[in-house]
Amino acid sequence: MAGSSSSSAGCVRSRALGSWSRCGGEEDFSSPIPYREKPLDYEAAVLCHCKRKAAKWISWSDDNPSRRYYKCFYSGGGCGFWSWIDDADSYATPYVKQLLKDLCGAVRGLRKKNKELAADLDEEGSKMEEHMAAVLGLKKVVADKDAEIAALTVQVQKLRKESSILRLVFVMLVAAAAVGIMLRM
Numbered sequence: 001m002a003g004s005s006s007s008s009a010g011c012v013r014s015r016a017l018g019s020w021s022r023c024g025g026e027e028d029f030s031s032p033i034p035y036r037e038k039p040l041d042y043e044a045a046v047l048c049h050c051k052r053k054a055a056k057w058i059s060w061s062d063d064n065p066s067r068r069y070y071k072c073f074y075s076g077g078g079c080g081f082w083s084w085i086d087d088a089d090s091y092a093t094p095y096v097k098q099l100l101k102d103l104c105g106a107v108r109g110l111r112k113k114n115k116e117l118a119a120d121l122d123e124e125g126s127k128m129e130e131h132m133a134a135v136l137g138l139k140k141v142v143a144d145k146d147a148e149i150a151a152l153t154v155q156v157q158k159l160r161k162e163s164s165i166l167r168l169v170f171v172m173l174v175a176a177a178a179v180g181i182m183l184r185m
């Protein structure tokens with residue numbers, strides 16, 4: 001499949017050829033490019049010792065960049081069947097091999113950088129969510145305070161009204177008392 005680049009089978013591990021080679025450093029053995037053809041989508045079938053169709057992979061090791069090979073499809077090497085397709089000396093010139101190795105390293109470097117940026121973005125996203133939660137909390141506090149202020153304003157208006165009525169009553173009582181005194185005189 002075109003997206004099977006996550007498979008580690010894109011690099012070669014063989015005791016005969018040495019351990020996993022690194023293209024571009026770090027522990028990244030993935031294919032730098034998506035496969036154009038699924039590993040089992042080729043003809044005519046090459047059978048492994050299990051008598052099943054072997055998978056066709058591409059090596060991205062430092063020593064054999066882009067060199068194709070067949071391998072038992074089963075995990076862990078399966079029956080151990082393994083065979084190069086391309087001839088070591090003629091499939092690419094040393095210059096092309098170096099170029100492929102450099103390109104492989106560049107792709108993996110960008111992939112790593114991309115991963116780091118995505119992680120940074122996730123972290124910033126989490127921080128942003130925390131900030132948003134804090135802002136929402138503060139907005140709620142402000143809304144509660146606004147409601148308290150509105151309630152207090154209503155109470156103040158009510159008290160003011162009561163106070164004017166009391167003042168009026170007081171004035172009327174004083175006036176009545178004054179009239180009473182004047183009538184007695």
Ligand SMILES: [Zn+2]
Nearest residue numbers: 048050072079
């Ligand atoms: Zn097999």
